[in-house]
Amino acid sequence: MIRLEQVTKGYDGKCVINRLNWQIGKGERWRITGASGAGKTTLLRLLMGVDLPDSGYVIGAEQLRFCPVFQEDRLTGHWSALQNVALVCEEGSRVRDILSALLSSDALNQPVFTLSGGMRRRAALARALAADGDILILDEPFTGLDEQTALRAWNTVLRYQEGRTLILVSHGISLPDEEMQTMAL
Template identity: 40%
Template sequence: SGKTTFFRCLCGLERPEEGGVSGIDTFSVQFQEDRLCEDYSVVKNLEMVLGDAAQAREILVQLLPEEALEQPCRELSGGMKRRVSLVRAMEAGAQCVLLDEPFTGLDEENRKKAEAYIRQKAGERILMLATHIRPAEELPQTVRM
């Protein structure tokens, strides 16, 4: 209860009734809604973050079939859109990454791929993940709320 609101307060989209956040300069967020540019291709949605289409393609094939990369996002399934929004949030280079229900719409195989991708890309950043689905393996320094 309140996980999404907590995330919104952390990144400054809502004001908390008390307290505040300090020491974190940049956030990237995977919202519950995918918030993709629906008329743009999968590659273009990530290229807007990275500035490099070739690099975007290289990263996206880890979680999506290659034949989907040039499709407009509006043509993708819900699970594919979810993976595009996950990659976009993880690749944004922010100090803190907030993932709100990143596994929604993913079958078990794609959920495991997404979990592995998150582990690979987390690095030393702060990573907060809100989900009702327990990961197959605990992520490093997991805190349950």
């Protein structure tokens, strides 16, 4: 599906990713690990084509549709969670099912600026899960969630992954998934 060949990327003279080779197959689940500043978000940006490598090649990504959750929620504050998800797909029972798995029913129609940080995070996650695409890119999707809520959100991700490739950056929570492979930076 996607191949990275000898990919190198740096900023301000500092090499962040150095000659990385990686192959990502259709439907696979990957967790990217590494210390803060190791290049995890940079790697996601390279995969999505937001940034270009300084050298090397990202092959196969140009034909794919990405469904990202960024470190920032990137929601429209005066719109409800339902309206924010409707930006990427038609509102319907599937959208309501995803949102209901992640948020209480009374939160679905509130402006997202009135929701807690964890609730906004789950609304952003619902938007990515509801979108029609090939690859889920989840950059710290469980930030601000307690362990129980994060595990419930993770189970929702697994339920709505629907054969798509999943690439996850997540700190601080142990997620049960024997099928998840690891890319360490």
